[in-house]
Amino acid sequence: MPTGLIGRGLAIAVLGAARIAAADTIYVSNEKDNTITIVDGATLAPVKTIAVGQRPRGIVLSKDAKSLYICASDSDHIEVLDLSSDEIARTLPSGPDPEFFALDPAGKTLYIANEDSNLVTVVDVDRGEVVTEIAVGVEPEGMGISPDGKYLVNTSETTNMAHVIDTATRQVVANVLVDSRPRRAEWTADGAQFWVSAEIGGTVSVVDAAKREIVKRITFAVPGVPAEAIQPVGIAITRDHKLAFVALGPANRVAVIDAQSYEVIKYLLVGQRVWSLAFNPEQSRVYTTNGVSNDISVIDVASLKVIKSVPVGQLPWGVVSRP
Amino acid sequence: MLPLVFVLVAALSSAAARAGEETVRIGWLSQAVQRSLPLSYLDQPPQDEGIQGARLGIADNETTGHFTGQSFALVESIVPENGEVSTGFHELAAKGIRLIVTDLAAPELLGVADVPEATSVTFFDTAAADDRLRGEDCRANILHLLPSRAMLADALVQYLVAKRWRDLLLVVGHGEGDREFAADIRHAAQKFQAHIVQEKSWTFVPGARRTDTGHFAIQAEVARFTQGITYDVLVVADEADAFGDYLSYRTFDPRPVAGTQGLVPSAWARPHEQWGATQLQERFLRQAKRWMTDRDYAAWMAVRAIGEAATRSKSADPGAILSLMHSDRFELAAYKGARLSFRSWDGQLRQPVLLADARSLVSVSPQPGFLHQFSELDTLGIDKPETKCRPG
Numbered sequence: 151m152p153t154g155l156i157g158r159g160l161a162i163a164v165l166g167a168a169r170i171a172a173a174d175t176i177y178v179s180n181e182k183d184n185t186i187t188i189v190d191g192a193t194l195a196p197v198k199t200i201a202v203g204q205r206p207r208g209i210v211l212s213k214d215a216k217s218l219y220i221c222a223s224d225s226d227h228i229e230v231l232d233l234s235s236d237e238i239a240r241t242l243p244s245g246p247d248p249e250f251f252a253l254d255p256a257g258k259t260l261y262i263a264n265e266d267s268n269l270v271t272v273v274d275v276d277r278g279e280v281v282t283e284i285a286v287g288v289e290p291e292g293m294g295i296s297p298d299g300k301y302l303v304n305t306s307e308t309t310n311m312a313h314v315i316d317t318a319t320r321q322v323v324a325n326v327l328v329d330s331r332p333r334r335a336e337w338t339a340d341g342a343q344f345w346v347s348a349e350i351g352g353t354v355s356v357v358d359a360a361k362r363e364i365v366k367r368i369t370f371a372v373p374g375v376p377a378e379a380i381q382p383v384g385i386a387i388t389r390d391h392k393l394a395f396v397a398l399g400p401a402n403r404v405a406v407i408d409a410q411s412y413e414v415i416k417y418l419l420v421g422q423r424v425w426s427l428a429f430n431p432e433q434s435r436v437y438t439t440n441g442v443s444n445d446i447s448v449i450d451v452a453s454l455k456v457i458k459s460v461p462v463g464q465l466p467w468g469v470v471s472r473p
Numbered sequence: 474m475l476p477l478v479f480v481l482v483a484a485l486s487s488a489a490a491r492a493g494e495e496t497v498r499i500g501w502l503s504q505a506v507q508r509s510l511p512l513s514y515l516d517q518p519p520q521d522e523g524i525q526g527a528r529l530g531i532a533d534n535e536t537t538g539h540f541t542g543q544s545f546a547l548v549e550s551i552v553p554e555n556g557e558v559s560t561g562f563h564e565l566a567a568k569g570i571r572l573i574v575t576d577l578a579a580p581e582l583l584g585v586a587d588v589p590e591a592t593s594v595t596f597f598d599t600a601a602a603d604d605r606l607r608g609e610d611c612r613a614n615i616l617h618l619l620p621s622r623a624m625l626a627d628a629l630v631q632y633l634v635a636k637r638w639r640d641l642l643l644v645v646g647h648g649e650g651d652r653e654f655a656a657d658i659r660h661a662a663q664k665f666q667a668h669i670v671q672e673k674s675w676t677f678v679p680g681a682r683r684t685d686t687g688h689f690a691i692q693a694e695v696a697r698f699t700q701g702i703t704y705d706v707l708v709v710a711d712e713a714d715a716f717g718d719y720l721s722y723r724t725f726d727p728r729p730v731a732g733t734q735g736l737v738p739s740a741w742a743r744p745h746e747q748w749g750a751t752q753l754q755e756r757f758l759r760q761a762k763r764w765m766t767d768r769d770y771a772a773w774m775a776v777r778a779i780g781e782a783a784t785r786s787k788s789a790d791p792g793a794i795l796s797l798m799h800s801d802r803f804e805l806a807a808y809k810g811a812r813l814s815f816r817s818w819d820g821q822l823r824q825p826v827l828l829a830d831a832r833s834l835v836s837v838s839p840q841p842g843f844l845h846q847f848s849e850l851d852t853l854g855i856d857k858p859e860t861k862c863r864p865g
Contacts, residue, residue, distance in 0.1 A: 288536045289752050309537040325540040330806040350806040376849045378811045
């Protein structure tokens with residue numbers, strides 16, 4: 151008996167070491183074929199495909215990393231995927247056409263952009279109920295919640311604004327006019343700034359979160375790529391606020407930006423129509439969903455090189471990495 | 474002298490008092506015209522075409538205005554068929570409206586744009602695709618929201634060339650627009666290296682479509698009409714929809730049909746749902762209870778362009794709105810994956826052109842590989858060096 155116990159302990163220790171080396175698990179939503187692809191972060195090979203609701207787009211991990219919330223846009227609800235059984239455990243109400251959402255830092259509240267109805271729906275995750283709705287601009291899209299959970303930034307694609315919403319009062323407290331068709335709003339880890347991408351404007355606006363003013367408008371130019379094809383969407387900023395990555399859509403590039411000087415350091419060639427970005431837990435990699443080439447690209451943050459592309463389902467949209 | 478000064482100041486201060494709630498007033502000028510019925514019974518022209526797009530644009534602007542302290546109003550003037558368009562214009566002008574969206578044919582549009590009171594007015598043309606309005610008959614006070622026929626022809630021929638379907642049979646109807654579109658196809662073929670193997674006028678009068686055996690005659694006639702010609706694609710110019718729908722599946726050789734029927738280049742298309750277009754389609758369906766047409770879309774873009782410029786210039790003043798619209802700060806997002814702006818040389822809105830049939834979006838031009846030194850969108854239509862527009 152005692153030897154058996156030691157043996158099991160050893161096995162666990164070995165497994166643990168392997169996990170530290172690389173092993174995150176990557177989840178990708180495939181908008182067109184209504185599935186989630188699971189990719190093993192160690193081998194970078196797809197391991198499983200799970201059928202989910204219609205048109206899965208935004209995905210976010212629960213704070214305990216045990217569930218994945220999925221915007222099933224055409225099913226008009228949120229699905230909760232249990233990551234131990236890989237089965238849909240339950241659904242949450244979302245309001246019509248949920249595209250993208252944010253989970254508050256406590257993990258209790260989901261803020262959902264209803265693209266088709268100019269609303270942000272607030273859902274209590276545990277109770278599975280809609281708490282309230284907040285009226286915003288035309289076609290709400292991006293959702294970014296401040297690290298302290300006090301403010302939610304919602305972008306509206308046709309109103310061309312970032313709306314700052316006080317999460318306590320659920321009132322819009324400020325509107326920042328940005329460039330055309332704003333997509334994502336991403337906060338810096340210190341809560342001092344949020345960055346807003348504008349797909350048609352072709353820019354990223356860096357907004358001072360306290361003053362609610364644009365401090366820098368970052369522009370992009372890729373030799374040989376027409377200006378119209380540069381359409382910034384996904385943003386990922388490192389915790390140390392040194393680097394930012396911006397997905398440039400049909401330009402098929404990810405821009406690497408010095409997050410202090412706002413200079414573009416490098417353009418990385420990835421798959422076609424690059425859309426969403428996600429770090430792995432150590433932030434040593436960035437994963438990109440490439441909607442037209444149906445794959446994800448893996449960027450090594452230390453060398454700023456694309457090290458692999460992994461085939462997933464059709465029209466990959468969202469991506470998260472689970473420790 | 475003194476009283477006059479006093480009145481002016483009073484007017485100014487009352488305007489300032491309402492500064493928090495500025496209203497941008499946009500005119501709508503159209504004429505109710507008896508439309509010719511299309512060949513197909515399925516799609517009858519809607520009575521409220523165009524204006525529904527303008528109304529939706531106002532609703533979208535209002536949502537934004539709610540956050541910026543601006544409001545938007547559409548002042549509608551619809552002239553009856555036998556009425557004078559200039560009367561409708563003077564009504565709007567008398568209300569001090571200087572931004573007018575028009576749904577008028579070229580002669581009526583030029584008629585109002587040339588009256589003396591119109592010099593301080595800008596017209597947003599949402600119905601006339603005529604090349605001459607962007608060329609020899611252009612006016613400094615008209616902007617064009619729909620793609621010109623030349624842009625449509627270029628968009629189609631770029632796609633055919635990209636497919637390597639270079640040999641075209643051109644079939645032309647009797648309308649003035651048909652002849653212009655055919656000329657634009659010839660020009661596009663020359664520009665993009667396609668080849669028009671033969672051009673034929675459609676002269677056959679098939680008689681009543683609804684007679685029980687009408688389709689036999691049509692089938693036989695189209696086969697005869699296209700026999701003995703070697704080509705890749707039949708390109709048809711029939712804007713009135715008088716015969717174009719008779720061509721598909723009835724040609725002697727199995728060849729696709731494109732142009733005004735078949736694969737159609739257009740500003741907007743029912744099957745379009747890329748780049749968030751689904752949202753606009755659904756908003757429009759909810760409001761109008763029918764599908765959005767090209768003219769609805771053009772009117773929506775006109776009102777949105779004004780709204781966008783009002784938001785960016787933070788002003789309800791038509792002068793400030795127009796100066797922003799003509800600056801390089803202006804960009805309009807209109808669900809076609811590109812930022813749209815007005816060409817400085819002819820007032821044409823530069824935009825991608827959709828290529829679609831009745832049920833699916835096939836492609837969007839400009840096609841990859843057709844390069845331009847400034848904007849690839851300017852590979853469609855008349856570019857600056859070749860423009861004949863010299864507004865007085």
